[in-house]
Amino acid sequence: MELLFTGGRVLTIDPMDRIASGVAVRDGRIVAVGDSAEARAAVGPDAVHVDLRGRALVPGFCDPHNHFSMTTFEPRSVDCRTPPMAGPKQVIDAIAAAAAGAPDGQWIWGLGFAARNFEPSGEDLLHRRELDEAAPNNPVCVMDSSYHACYANSAAMALVGIDRDTPNPPGGEIRKDDNGEPNGVLWERAMDPVHHASMRSYIDTFGEDVVADLVQQNALRHLSHGVTSVGDALVMPESAEIYRLTDARGKLPIVIHQMRGGPGFFAAPEDAAGGAFMEDDVSDRLRGGIVKIFMDPVWPSPAMTVCHEDGTTEPVGDPYYGQEEVDHLVLDAASHGLQVAIHCIGNRAVEQGLNAFERAQREIPRDDPRYRIEHFSFATPEQIERARSLGVIVSHQPPFLNAIGEFFETRIAEAGLDSVPIPYRDMLDAGVFVASGSDFPCAPVQPLLGLYGLVSRTARDGRQVAADQAISPLEALRTYTLNSATAMFREHEVGSIEVGKRADLVVLSHDPTLVDPTYIQEMAVQQTYVDGDLLYSV
Incomplete structure (x- = not known):
């Protein structure tokens, strides 16, 4: 099957950030990117023509930090959201x-x-x-x-x-x-x-066929927001089970990248690194090879770990692990050739995570481990620079800017921290590799809401949160596409619109680089393609 996209702006997110006007697709792969004539010449007369009518074509959004397996059961659960x-x-x-x-x-x-x-x-x-x-x-x-x-x-x-x-x-x-x-x-x-x-109990009560249908429905919901690849940030044995049974039934329309933890929600993954539970890629749709470690709790837990910058007061909260313990977990994963992502909210946890990665690279040097810190919420300027020097990927979740942006400012002030809430401008200027996701359902899943937050820095109460940390729409889009694909070792497949890559593509109602930043949250995903197949359309 061949596709031809013309008549709009194609934000390629390639190394030159080229803006094209035509894209050709054959058998799920991009075969031409350029002007309309170049794209048209690459396909036959029977190609399906998609007239963008002035709309924007962007790479499919990659969400490297999402709790997809947990939200799968929402249709069979009690809606307790506050609000509404x-x-x-x-x-x-x-x-x-x-x-x-x-x-x-x-x-x-x-x-x-x-x-x-x-x-x-x-x-x-x-x-x-x-x-x-x-x-x-x-x-x-x-x-x-x-x-x-x-x-x-x-x-x-x-x-x-x-x-x-x-x-x-x-x-x-x-x-x-x-x-x-x-x-x-x-x-x-x-x-x-x-x-x-x-x-x-939910898996056993509803049965495998119903569970597979629920996974498929959840995937379709993500596709409606333009999300074509998901990193499930906590895959326990039950989560892995529901993914395998769904994939075996051919009902997994998006790629799931499994971040494996231990047998419980926050359990240590030390027994998983070398065992059958920590399997590598299961199929084209179901990927593996990454270990998830929780380093500290979240607010409002009193155990969230922060250190006061003046050094005169005791650190607040206790991390899950001492330094030697987390070092052991990372070294064990590194010895099996696995990627590691560490959940670090407070700056004390961030420091321990960076220490563990530094030791792992010293004792088990690897060319491209792509170690990740998830959240990095209260990191200091020194930790930003250290993340850059170590080559650590920061995986952040911009929808928190809208959902609880005001909290970040308040909490930083209360703790007396030398930190900036969600410091994207500082991180990018320092040369830190930043990937953007959602942490759904802890924050909204919509990438467009995240783009809006990164560009406008506006919280739900209307206040601007650290306005000097705003980045451009194109920079924000890169963190949600190519950078996030890279965080999941998929940059050779997806994340940009380039010849040879999968045709994971999204049609947006408007070009986010041309509209007023305040309008980005009003934009709509109108079509989503995975491997050239139209899986969502309005």
């Missing part, structure tokens, strides 16, 4: 309604409750007792929108053996009431058993 729900009472009512229609013993899984949107944000806003009343005959797990905490009822905790005598796991907290009983709020590693049990 006004608060905890409405969430409890929604759980009660779901439980009333569910068989006794079936798990009730709620998604999207955002504790950060309520004051005081660190309080325990969903209590075990309320969930018990809402679902007396069902185990309940309500995931916080951060995915670093969950809210469980008594039945759920009893199933996994959490009681008043259960100690806090390293890097986690089982919140207690005044009587010393678990109140249902499980932070970080403490949520592992409940999340694991609920996800396992």
Whole structure:
């Protein structure tokens, strides 16, 4: 099959940032890029002609940090998003309604409750007792929108053996009431058993065919936003299982790059690096070869790790690992030839991650390890320069600018940090290789919203967050396409519109480099192609 695109602006994101007007595709590969005449000459008279009518053609968006497997079950879960729900009472009512229609013993899984949107944000806003009343005959797990905490009822905790005598796991907290009983709020590693049990139950309850359909539906949702490649930032054994069964049924229309962790949500991956769980590429659509390590918690957890810059106060929070422990994890992965991505929110965690990568390259030197730090949220100027000198890829999530941009400024001020929130201008000027993703569902999945944030630096409350960190639309687009493809070792396949690459292409309603920055969030994805096949169109 042949395709011919003409009549618009083609943002190639090639090394010269060329703007073309024609693209030709044959059998899923790009065979010509240039003006309309050059493209037309590369295909036959029966080629399908796509008249762009002044619209823009860009490479398919690559999202290197996304929790795709977790959002797969949204259609079979209780919508607990706040907003649109006004608060905890409405969430409890929604759980009660779901439980009333569910068989006794079936798990009730709620998604999207955002504790950060309520004051005081660190309080325990969903209590075990309320969930018990809402679902007396069902185990309940309500995931916080951060995915670093969950809210469980008594039945759920009893199933996994959490009681008043259960100690806090390293890097986690089982919140207690005044009587010393678990109140249902499980932070970080403490949520592992409940999340694991609920996800396992969902797979077993719905069956493989339904699960494969849910994965396919989720892929189509991503395609509607122009996302053609996804890096799942936490693939546990259950996640790998649902991907394999979907791929085997031919229902995986996008490429999933699996970032493998341990057997639980925040579990150490040390047993996975050399085992069958840490397999390399399974198929053309299902990729592997990368280890995910969690270094520290997220806000509003009191354990988020930051160091005050003056050095006169104690560091805040404790990381999941000491330096020697994280060094061991990275060295183990490096010895197996694997890529490593470390989740680092606070600057203390960033420092440990950089130390581990530096040691790994010293002891097990590799030509192109592409070590990654995920988030890099409170990094200092010195750490930005160090990331550049070590060749570490920073994988950031620009939709947070819109979702919680005001929080970053507040938290940096409270902690007295010498940091800039989401410092894209500083990172790019320093020569840091930056890839952009979403962290969906923790932040919105739409790349266009991320582009808007990077260019306008506007938060949801209308304030500009570190306006001097704005970058150009073309720079922003590169971080979402070629740079993100490179972060997943796919730059030879996708990420730019060049001859020989896969025809993963997106038609946008407007050219983001020509419109007012405030309009970028109003733009629309109108068509998405994967390997030259039209998989989304409006």
